[in-house]
Amino acid sequence: MVSTTMRETELVIKKPALPMATEVKKLEHKSLVSTIYVGKSKDARISGDKIQVNDKIIDVSDIPSFIYSERAVRKEEEVKFMTTSIKADKEANVGTILDIKEQLRDINALKVSFSTTRGTNLRSNY
Numbered sequence: 001m002v003s004t005t006m007r008e009t010e011l012v013i014k015k016p017a018l019p020m021a022t023e024v025k026k027l028e029h030k031s032l033v034s035t036i037y038v039g040k041s042k043d044a045r046i047s048g049d050k051i052q053v054n055d056k057i058i059d060v061s062d063i064p065s066f067i068y069s070e071r072a073v074r075k076e077e078e079v080k081f082m083t084t085s086i087k088a089d090k091e092a093n094v095g096t097i098l099d100i101k102e103q104l105r106d107i108n109a110l111k112v113s114f115s116t117t118r119g120t121n122l123r124s125n126y
């Protein structure tokens with residue numbers, strides 16, 4: 001009998017409050033998804049957005065090494081199906097998200113998804 005345990009990441013940052021979206025789709029093959037968290041530090045004295053991968057805070061310039069390490073543990077034929085999921089707080093700075101996307105683009109990690117919650121916060125003015 002074979003048993004698999006999925007490792008959950010312990011958040012070092014505050015849990016991101018995800019933005020809402022009406023057109024959402026669940027990711028397939030979650031084992032091929034690498035997650036980057038963006039949010040505020042749990043320490044109120046530290047300001048600005050923090051980027052977390054696995055269980056550690058990293059700088060935006062460390063994203064390529066994270067993706068390369070994720071690719072290294074996969075089979076070569078699976079690498080082309082890998083997706084990078086960005087779970088960013090809805091209050092996160094757009095500049096931080098753009099910096100992450102630029103780092104991903106530089107290493108040809110072009111399959112990117114943004115995690116959201118289902119719903120809408122649009123209010124009718126009628």
